[in-house]
Amino acid sequence: MPVSHAEEGYVTADGRQIGGTLMELRNITLRFGGVVAIKDISFDIHDGEIRAIIGPNGAGKSSMLNVISGFYIPTEGDVYFKKVKRGPMKPYEVARLGIARTFQNIALFDGMSVLDNIMTGRLTMIKSGLLSQAIWYGAAAREEYQHREKVERIIDFLEIQNIRKTPVGRLPYGLKKRVELARALAAEPKLLLLDEPMAGMNVEEKEDMSRFILDLNDEFGTTICLIEHDMGVVMDLSDRVVVMDYGRKIGDGTPDEVRNNQDVIDAYLGVAHD
Amino acid sequence: MADTIPAAAEPQSIPALLARNVGRYGGLPAYREKEFGIWQSWTWAQANAEIRSIALGFLSVGVERGDSVAVIGRNRPRHYWAMIAAQMCGAIPVPLYQDAVAEEMAYVLEHCGARYVVCGDQEQVDKVIEIGDRVKDLKHVAYTDKRGMRKYDHRHMNSLADLQAQGVAGHYRYEAELDTRISELTYDTTCVMLYTSGTTGKPKGVVLSNRNIIETAKNSAAFDKLNALDEVVAYLPMAWVGDFIFSMGQALWTGFTVNCPESAATMMTDMREIGPTYFFAPPRVFEGQLTNVMIRMEDSGRVKKWLFDHFMAVARRVGPSILDGKPVGALDRLHYALGDLFVYGPLKNTLGFSRIRVGYTAGEAIGPEIFEFYRSLGINLKQLYGQTEASVFITQQPDGQVRNDTVGVPSPGVEVKIGDNGEVYYRSPGTFVEYFKNPESTASTKDAEGWVATGDAGYFEPETGHLRIIDRAKDVGKMADGRLFAPKYVENKLKFYPSILEAVVFGNGRDYCCAFINIDLTAVGNWAERNNIAYASYQELAGHAKVYEMIRGHVQEVNRSIAADPILAGCQIHRFLILHKELDADDGEMTRTRKVRRNIISEKYADLIGALYDGRDSIYTETEVTYEDGRKGKITATLRIADAELAPEQRRAA
Numbered sequence: 001m002p003v004s005h006a007e008e009g010y011v012t013a014d015g016r017q018i019g020g021t022l023m024e025l026r027n028i029t030l031r032f033g034g035v036v037a038i039k040d041i042s043f044d045i046h047d048g049e050i051r052a053i054i055g056p057n058g059a060g061k062s063s064m065l066n067v068i069s070g071f072y073i074p075t076e077g078d079v080y081f082k083k084v085k086r087g088p089m090k091p092y093e094v095a096r097l098g099i100a101r102t103f104q105n106i107a108l109f110d111g112m113s114v115l116d117n118i119m120t121g122r123l124t125m126i127k128s129g130l131l132s133q134a135i136w137y138g139a140a141a142r143e144e145y146q147h148r149e150k151v152e153r154i155i156d157f158l159e160i161q162n163i164r165k166t167p168v169g170r171l172p173y174g175l176k177k178r179v180e181l182a183r184a185l186a187a188e189p190k191l192l193l194l195d196e197p198m199a200g201m202n203v204e205e206k207e208d209m210s211r212f213i214l215d216l217n218d219e220f221g222t223t224i225c226l227i228e229h230d231m232g233v234v235m236d237l238s239d240r241v242v243v244m245d246y247g248r249k250i251g252d253g254t255p256d257e258v259r260n261n262q263d264v265i266d267a268y269l270g271v272a273h274d
Numbered sequence: 275m276a277d278t279i280p281a282a283a284e285p286q287s288i289p290a291l292l293a294r295n296v297g298r299y300g301g302l303p304a305y306r307e308k309e310f311g312i313w314q315s316w317t318w319a320q321a322n323a324e325i326r327s328i329a330l331g332f333l334s335v336g337v338e339r340g341d342s343v344a345v346i347g348r349n350r351p352r353h354y355w356a357m358i359a360a361q362m363c364g365a366i367p368v369p370l371y372q373d374a375v376a377e378e379m380a381y382v383l384e385h386c387g388a389r390y391v392v393c394g395d396q397e398q399v400d401k402v403i404e405i406g407d408r409v410k411d412l413k414h415v416a417y418t419d420k421r422g423m424r425k426y427d428h429r430h431m432n433s434l435a436d437l438q439a440q441g442v443a444g445h446y447r448y449e450a451e452l453d454t455r456i457s458e459l460t461y462d463t464t465c466v467m468l469y470t471s472g473t474t475g476k477p478k479g480v481v482l483s484n485r486n487i488i489e490t491a492k493n494s495a496a497f498d499k500l501n502a503l504d505e506v507v508a509y510l511p512m513a514w515v516g517d518f519i520f521s522m523g524q525a526l527w528t529g530f531t532v533n534c535p536e537s538a539a540t541m542m543t544d545m546r547e548i549g550p551t552y553f554f555a556p557p558r559v560f561e562g563q564l565t566n567v568m569i570r571m572e573d574s575g576r577v578k579k580w581l582f583d584h585f586m587a588v589a590r591r592v593g594p595s596i597l598d599g600k601p602v603g604a605l606d607r608l609h610y611a612l613g614d615l616f617v618y619g620p621l622k623n624t625l626g627f628s629r630i631r632v633g634y635t636a637g638e639a640i641g642p643e644i645f646e647f648y649r650s651l652g653i654n655l656k657q658l659y660g661q662t663e664a665s666v667f668i669t670q671q672p673d674g675q676v677r678n679d680t681v682g683v684p685s686p687g688v689e690v691k692i693g694d695n696g697e698v699y700y701r702s703p704g705t706f707v708e709y710f711k712n713p714e715s716t717a718s719t720k721d722a723e724g725w726v727a728t729g730d731a732g733y734f735e736p737e738t739g740h741l742r743i744i745d746r747a748k749d750v751g752k753m754a755d756g757r758l759f760a761p762k763y764v765e766n767k768l769k770f771y772p773s774i775l776e777a778v779v780f781g782n783g784r785d786y787c788c789a790f791i792n793i794d795l796t797a798v799g800n801w802a803e804r805n806n807i808a809y810a811s812y813q814e815l816a817g818h819a820k821v822y823e824m825i826r827g828h829v830q831e832v833n834r835s836i837a838a839d840p841i842l843a844g845c846q847i848h849r850f851l852i853l854h855k856e857l858d859a860d861d862g863e864m865t866r867t868r869k870v871r872r873n874i875i876s877e878k879y880a881d882l883i884g885a886l887y888d889g890r891d892s893i894y895t896e897t898e899v900t901y902e903d904g905r906k907g908k909i910t911a912t913l914r915i916a917d918a919e920l921a922p923e924q925r926r927a928a
Binding site for chain 1: 309310311312421422424425536537539540543
């Protein structure tokens with residue numbers, strides 16, 4: 001069943017070297033009153049890999065992502081980030097740790113431009129205070145230039161130069177998704193959590209988004225953990241997949257291993273055709 | 275052509291011009307590119323250093339004299355530099371259309387025997403790899419954008435920046451060789467090889483020498499008084515001869531600045547920031563901009579709308595005359611000046627046209643109202659007529675003599691003559707050397723005396739000496755009474771009406787002309803909505819009596835304008851019908867580039883053509899259609915045939 005990967009990392013099918021464990025989840029259980037959303041799940045995320053969490057509706061995927069992001073505190077079990085046990089945290093503390101995320105339902109500031117929205121992603125890194133920013137001279141201005149330069153590189157990377165100054169509210173859905181990804185990237189995360197990055201997209205938009213995810217993993221070495229419904233996308237993109245069903249983990253491994261796992265086939269994928 | 279040989283002191287190649295510019299304009303900006311939201315710029319001296327290092331890099335991977343160096347990418351300074359660097363090494367730059375599919379690219383790369391390829395990004399590299407086994411001579415690939423390239427096999431590939439660094443590192447070894455190669459370049463060395471887009475058969479490689487490019491640049495720059503302070507925006511495909519002349523030939527000759535947009539999608543914003551003084555665009559760009567302006571004005575408040583309508587009426591009345599320096603009354607001038615303050619100035623600024631001194635359009639017919647719109651704003655928009663084989667310029671319109679229906683007078687240094695069949699021939703210093711590896715085509719296009727057949731039919735207006743192009747020569751025919759029949763000329767006039775999407779005119783060898791009309795569903799549908807006309811399908815709308823009435827009005831207007839033309843007056847439309855389906859490339863009725871295929875249409879709709887000429891007023895017809903997924907179906911319809919009034923012909927005063 002689940003293949004255990006060495007602590008030191010492993011080499012993927014296409015020859016990429018994956019690092020050691022970045023995050024480890026040990027025996028996580030999450031209860032909301034009488035409802036058990038997650039039941040005794042353990043898995044890990046290695047440094048530099050693309051890790052997917054899949055499962056039918058209501059399997060507990062988003063809850064799992066919220067546990068990883070620190071938004072939910074598990075009822076039982078421990079979360080280790082960079083080998084350190086993580087206690088309850090405030091959202092800004094999570095951001096400072098180097099974890100950024102996008103949301104299933106886009107959460108951007110509609111009235112602000114794309115550029116300003118992405119700039120908010122760098123909020124935790126801005127050091128100058130309110131007063132010096134208001135006067136905007138010397139150090140504060142220099143600091144903003146530096147952040148702007150970083151943001152411009154992300155704009156270039158995600159090819160959204162043409163909407164730089166457009167208010168987000170006027171953008172079509174597919175582009176909003178891309179802007180949200182840009183904002184998450186602006187925080188220069190170590191671990192990037194994507195909650196259904198392709199939901200509601202057409203084929204072309206999905207292809208673009210897949211390309212961006214692969215490229216940013218390749219280019220910046222960002223570790224990515226994503227939830228996705230589109231099987232084709234998940235199997236093509238990810239290095240390892242966790243499969244959930246009714247709050248339990250029913251499979252864990254490379255896409256090929258998961259695809260041939262009988263429990264997974266029964267629960268989710270249907271019967272394999274050869 | 276002894277008169278075109280320059281004095282020995284004048285630079286005889288693009289690299290020599292570059293060296294001259296470094297001395298003459300060293301500190302002026304040569305190239306700009308918007309990247310990371312900021313305009314990056316390079317002076318002539320800086321550009322020269324970059325270009326030399328690319329050339330050294332080329333030598334380090336073994337570029338030989340006469341090798342083809344293909345460049346595939348969007349307009350970026352580095353791609354222009356790679357072309358000049360290739361010339362420095364004695365190699366031949368071959369820019370390719372970046373949106374070509376791998377298959378089309380394979381033909382060109384194979385045909386030119388490309389040994390080195392400079393790709394813009396991963397997408398282009400992927401295409402080259404896909405067809406790699408067919409391009410046997412390929413030795414090395416360089417790419418500009420590193421993104422996504424990390425995992426590729428780099429044994430015969432590296433980034434242009436790395437190639438430059440490699441060249442600079444070995445400069446002791448290559449410097450002397452490079453200088454020798456540059457000094458070997460002459461006026462007759464090949465400057466560039468451009469593949470014609472190939473609407474008819476396989477693309478042909480047009481070989482243009484330094485003489486072709488530099489002489490053409492020199493003449494055309496003098497014609498429009500271009501100078502080192504002009505600015506252009508380079509956004510048209512690099513494989514197209516126009517971009518090569520504007521962004522390479524003229525830029526190097528006059529020393530003006532070439533600005534590259536951040537991406538194709540930001541073109542309009544970038545253009546506004548740069549404010550070019552010299553601009554070229556095909557008619558569809560101007561058309562698209564005008565539509566945008568009109569839509570936004572429709573949505574604006576009442577006061578703004580009134581201001582716009584009022585001052586645009588003034589502009590249409592006096593704008594072109596003011597632009598042409600004709601006498602205009604003081605009151606009108608004042609009125610126009612007010613309009614400039616309130617409407618034209620801000621509008622031009624939004625469009626990026628505030629500083630335009632010279633603007634050109636060419637390639638296809640431009641609608642009169644579009645042309646007039648820009649000219650009435652005070653934008654000096656002109657037309658030119660050109661070809662890849664002529665290094666662009668054959669004729670162009672001088673300032674102050676601009677008209678919608680002519681293409682101007684022969685460009686300086688160009689001789690133009692009209693053949694017996696009405697075909698236009700030219701001879702010029704820009705006339706191409708040959709088609710690469712295709713002596714038959716060269717011989718059939720260019721005769722021993724250097725005259726080149728354009729394939730277009732036209733004539734010189736006796737009063738003004740301006741050339742008018744009427745049609746492709748092969749489509750031009752004679753009516754039964756011997757008068758000239760030019761279908762495309764009439765079709766273009768019809769297509770200028772927004773309600774008419776396509777028109778096909780018949781009449782070769784017949785007594786009179788008839789036409790098929792395709793209505794534009796968006797425009798006519800809109801019109802129907804406003805006029806409370808209910809319809810359930812395209813077919814029903816097309817057959818509606820009121821639509822027929824409207825189209826008849828357009829046809830009659832066209833007839834009046836044709837009647838005013840002494841040579842083409844025989845082409846008035848006597849009868850027409852509105853087709854029950856749109857002409858479609860899937861049915862083979864049009865090419866993929868939306869050009870009408872006359873032969874196929876006249877075979878397929880022979881019954882309809884018969885009815886147009888036998889006097890019936892309706893006909894029942896069945897037509898086979900192909901759906902997008904390849905299935906075939908049949909539609910039936912009874913079409914009405916309408917008569918159009920003819921206008922009295924105006925005989926030219928003897």
